[in-house]
Amino acid sequence: MEARAIVPVSKNGAIRDGGGRATLRLPAAPKAASKSLLRHMIKKIFAGLLVAFVAIQFVRPARNLSPAAGPNDVTAKLEVPADVQHVLATACYDCHSNNTRYPWYAQVQPVGWWLASHIHDGKRHLNFSEFGAYDAKNAARKLRGVARTINGGSMPLSSYTWIHRDAILSAAEKKLVADWAEAARAKLAPPPGGK
Numbered sequence: 001m002e003a004r005a006i007v008p009v010s011k012n013g014a015i016r017d018g019g020g021r022a023t024l025r026l027p028a029a030p031k032a033a034s035k036s037l038l039r040h041m042i043k044k045i046f047a048g049l050l051v052a053f054v055a056i057q058f059v060r061p062a063r064n065l066s067p068a069a070g071p072n073d074v075t076a077k078l079e080v081p082a083d084v085q086h087v088l089a090t091a092c093y094d095c096h097s098n099n100t101r102y103p104w105y106a107q108v109q110p111v112g113w114w115l116a117s118h119i120h121d122g123k124r125h126l127n128f129s130e131f132g133a134y135d136a137k138n139a140a141r142k143l144r145g146v147a148r149t150i151n152g153g154s155m156p157l158s159s160y161t162w163i164h165r166d167a168i169l170s171a172a173e174k175k176l177v178a179d180w181a182e183a184a185r186a187k188l189a190p191p192p193g194g195k
């Protein structure tokens, strides 16, 4: 029969005497020490990121939610056929009106911040809910911009159509809205020299 010494070793590697007091501490191998240090640091970094992620959830941007069309709505100022209105509402209103249909992930920061900045920028350039507040010259310029950006494909933003597939405009839809914008612009401000 083989005699085996039974040495009580505590979790931290200290050999304990019968009374449970640590009597000898075995030096940890240096490699194992640096490994556990690294693991410790990674854990700390992840814990830090998690805390930061939770903390930023409390910083919520103001919501762009005014569903009722006000007196300055584009439909009060211009004649907007239903099919044109449908395209604008589907593809443009989330960023160019006072009412955004928020996806669930807008609740998650920093995505919500990113969307809010697009909406803020978009409304600054063109707001269909406040269209009536533009003077004729400005309104004509905005309508020209609508036709230009739709024809050029820069609007709706590609980061938007990437998720909102229904906002990808067909050639017919592009033509419909661009023609409407051009016609509405011509009515507002006949171009000088008939050009």
Ligand code: HEC
Pocket: 088, 091, 092, 093, 094, 095, 096, 117, 118, 119, 121, 122, 125, 126, 142, 145, 146, 149, 150, 155, 156, 157, 159, 160
């Ligand atoms: C995801 C948000 C978003 C959507 C959707 C969107 N836009 Fe924009 N739009 C912007 C932002 C942001 C700007 C500010 C300028 C820029 O960053 O390009 C802008 C600017 C514009 C401008 C002014 C730019 C210029 O060059 O004069 C026009 C016109 C415009 N958008 C038209 C549209 C139309 C029409 C649609 C729908 C077919 C649309 N946008 C959909 C975000 C959006």
